Amino acid sequence: MPSHSRFRRRVTVLAATLAVAALTAACSTTSGGGGDTSTSGGTLTVASPYPAQSLDPHGAAGTGTGTQLADQAIFSRLVRPKPDGTIAPDLATSWEANPDATSWTFTLRTDVKFSDGTALEPATVVASIERIVALKGPNASNFAGVTVKADGADKVVFTAEKPEPALLGKLTLVFVTKAGVTDDEFAKPIGSGPFTVDKFTPGQTLELVPNPTYFGGAPKLDRVVLRVIPEIATRMTALRTGEIQATWGIPDDQVGQLTGDDSVEITTVPATSVYTMWFNSGRPALESAQVRRALWQAVDFATIIKTLYPQTGELSKSVVAPSVLGYAEQPPVAYDPDAAKAALQSAGFDFGTTLQLQYSGAEYRQFIQAVAADLAKVGVKAEPTEKESAVFLQDLLALKWDVNFQSLSTPTFDAATNLGRLYTCAAKRNGYCNPELDGILQQAGTTSDAARREDLYAQASQIIWNDAVGMYPMSVKIAYAWKSNVHGLEASPSYLPDFAPVTLS
Numbered sequence: 125m126p127s128h129s130r131f132r133r134r135v136t137v138l139a140a141t142l143a144v145a146a147l148t149a150a151c152s153t154t155s156g157g158g159g160d161t162s163t164s165g166g167t168l169t170v171a172s173p174y175p176a177q178s179l180d181p182h183g184a185a186g187t188g189t190g191t192q193l194a195d196q197a198i199f200s201r202l203v204r205p206k207p208d209g210t211i212a213p214d215l216a217t218s219w220e221a222n223p224d225a226t227s228w229t230f231t232l233r234t235d236v237k238f239s240d241g242t243a244l245e246p247a248t249v250v251a252s253i254e255r256i257v258a259l260k261g262p263n264a265s266n267f268a269g270v271t272v273k274a275d276g277a278d279k280v281v282f283t284a285e286k287p288e289p290a291l292l293g294k295l296t297l298v299f300v301t302k303a304g305v306t307d308d309e310f311a312k313p314i315g316s317g318p319f320t321v322d323k324f325t326p327g328q329t330l331e332l333v334p335n336p337t338y339f340g341g342a343p344k345l346d347r348v349v350l351r352v353i354p355e356i357a358t359r360m361t362a363l364r365t366g367e368i369q370a371t372w373g374i375p376d377d378q379v380g381q382l383t384g385d386d387s388v389e390i391t392t393v394p395a396t397s398v399y400t401m402w403f404n405s406g407r408p409a410l411e412s413a414q415v416r417r418a419l420w421q422a423v424d425f426a427t428i429i430k431t432l433y434p435q436t437g438e439l440s441k442s443v444v445a446p447s448v449l450g451y452a453e454q455p456p457v458a459y460d461p462d463a464a465k466a467a468l469q470s471a472g473f474d475f476g477t478t479l480q481l482q483y484s485g486a487e488y489r490q491f492i493q494a495v496a497a498d499l500a501k502v503g504v505k506a507e508p509t510e511k512e513s514a515v516f517l518q519d520l521l522a523l524k525w526d527v528n529f530q531s532l533s534t535p536t537f538d539a540a541t542n543l544g545r546l547y548t549c550a551a552k553r554n555g556y557c558n559p560e561l562d563g564i565l566q567q568a569g570t571t572s573d574a575a576r577r578e579d580l581y582a583q584a585s586q587i588i589w590n591d592a593v594g595m596y597p598m599s600v601k602i603a604y605a606w607k608s609n610v611h612g613l614e615a616s617p618s619y620l621p622d623f624a625p626v627t628l629s
Contacts, residue, residue: 164344166628168610171359173373173487174619175327175352177514180310181299182255185517187262189533189619192297194330194350197623199299199315200339202230202249202280203292207393207616209447209537211292215244215300215316216280225289225572228282229275236339238302239320246274251303265545266294286570289577290544293536318343318624327514328352332623344627354486363388363605369628370606370613372621375487376435379603388605392436393615395600396445399437400532401481401495402594404523406555409477416592417457418467423498424459425597432490436601443543443585443596447617450539450568450581454589465502478505482525484516492529523555531600535618539581544569547588556593 174190181195196204202216216230236244253272257264269285282291302314312321318340319332330350334342351368353359360378362368364385374382374390382388403410403419410416429437441453468475479499483492489510496506506527511519520528534541544565549557561584568580589596604615612625 164627165346167347167349168345168370168623168626168628169349169351169368170623171351171353171362171368171371172619173371173485175513176324176330176350177326177517178310179313179321179324179330180307181301182252182263183259183261183307184521186256187297188513188517190513192535193620195299195315196317196620197319197332197348198313198317198321199301200236200317201297201299202232202295205293205296205535205537205618207614209617211296215249219292221291223572225287225291226284228288228291230280230282232278232280233339234278236316237337238314238316239335239337240302240314241337242302242314244300244316246276246278246280248303249280249300250274252298252300255301255305256298262545263294263297265548265551266297287572288570289572289574290536290538290540290569293538293541296536297541319348322347327512340624343624345623348623348626356487363607366607369610370604370621372602372604372615373487373619374436374603374605376433376437376603379435379605382605387608389608389610390603390605391615392601392603393617394445394447395531395533395602395619396447396535396537396617397531397533397600397602397619398440398443398445398596399491399598399600400443400530400594400596402528402530402554403592404526404528404555405557405593406523407526409474409479410526410555412471413591414467414471415473417590418464418471418473419499419504420457420592420595421460421467422464422502422504423495423595423597425595426459428491428494428498429598432494433598436603437598438601440596440599443588443594444534444539445599448534448537448539449574450543450578450585452578452582452585454586457592457595461498461502468502468504473504475503475505478507479526481506481508481527481529482511482516482519483508483529484511484513486510488529488531521553523552528554533618535620539584540569543581543584543588547584547593554593556591558587558591561587 172193176190176194178185178191179194185191201214203211204214206212215232217233219230221228250272257267270282272282275281318335318338320335322333323331332348336342359371363371382390403416405411426439442451444451481492492508496508499506519525546553548562564580564584568577571577606613609629611627613621
């Protein structure tokens with residue numbers, strides 16, 4: 125049997141309850157208006173490690189971490205994930221599923237208005253789902269075979285051709301926009317979230333101000349400024365001097381330097397992320413599982429992690445993080461450069477080939493360089509290629525890479541988000557296609573038995589791991605740091621902190 129963490133067991137039980145039973149969630153406090161109520165006002169300036177190239181939650185950039193961070197401040201969702209993996213109400217006050225999870229009914233709040241005064245209606249939710257599907261963005265596949273209709277003045281019903289036990293988790297990625305919105309309206313979008321957009325420069329700066337009509341209560345801050353500071357040293361200097369008040373995704377060496385600063389508070393949280401290095405199996409040089417696995421075997425990830433990430437990294441044991449439903453431990457891929465080189469030679473690998481290692485973000489530079497150096501020791505030419513985030517995303521989707529690195533998160537805490545969405549033949553995300561895996565993932569996505577889903581995702585993880593669809597070297601802990609006058613900021617395991625409850629003293 126696969127190994128499971130106590131935390132993941134609790135998430136599994138919750139998922140089973142949501143999928144099989146008729147769950148009704150009482151109306152609860154939203155994310156807005158919390159924190160230290162004795163203070164108010166001021167500007168919170170943060171440096172996010174992930175830039176937002178777009179604020180459109182439904183298009184190609186919709187699943188980007190930078191876009192999600194911005195969108196959760198601007199828009200609302202039917203339901204939202206809490207940092208512990210449980211699912212809480214947002215636009216929906218309650219929901220229930222039929223016994224086989226083919227029908228889900230959501231009851232909406234009746235006090236929600238968009239920032240321009242337009243009232244939220246069931247048809248608005250329907251329009252957002254339809255737009256996601258029409259744009260064929262990364263989330264569109266989550267709603268294949270699913271129809272959504274308004275039911276009266278305050279209900280929305282999702283009906284699926286097959287059981288949809290993971291629907292709640294999928295909906296945590298769906299931000300509701302106004303009906304009829306067009307692509308060019310997202311420079312200053314109209315939302316129903318805690319903040320509205322004052323200024324936006326793609327890839328650089330986003331300035332938010334409180335939404336006075338937010339149903340959860342307007343935030344206490346006067347303004348939130350999200351900046352992009354690519355260089356780690358510059359970002360840390362900005363934190364020490366107070367130019368920014370918070371940042372996260374901090375490398376281990378910088379965590380040590382900040383520890384002695386009494387004006388800075390530091391916390392780490394286990395992430396839902398795994399460092400993921402997909403091989404483009406569509407490239408002739410990488411189409412063989414023997415080659416892909418040999419390349420994995422050629423890299424001493426244990427030493428790299430111990431050197432670069434002694435506090436925030438741990439050798440991964442699966443393709444998803446331990447907190448994710450569907451996690452199953454896999455046998456480690458032992459570092460053995462001699463065996464790796466012999467396997468490459470046996471497979472007829474062309475050592476004249478240069479592999480492009482695509483990544484985005486200066487914080488990953490040393491890691492990628494270390495991987496390239498180890499590959500060079502067995503005669504494999506690997507070229508680290510750092511790309512600006514917009515180009516990286518375009519090239520990722522277009523498969524214009526040999527090896528693609530990303531810190532792949534599972535913000536829904538459910539393997540359906542990543543395994544079910546990214547590893548099917550139809551997804552065309554990494555050049556890999558395995559009909560057997562497709563069948564397992566299809567079963568996992570349509571059974572309402574949580575234990576059965578868990579077993580199926582374990583089988584899927586085993587195939588992905590053994591076929592070396594990618595290298596999965598590291599489970600991540602996220603280091604957050606903020607100035608001591610920042611209150612109410614909670615570390616998010618998905619790199620998505622909520623600014624609505626924050627106050628400054």
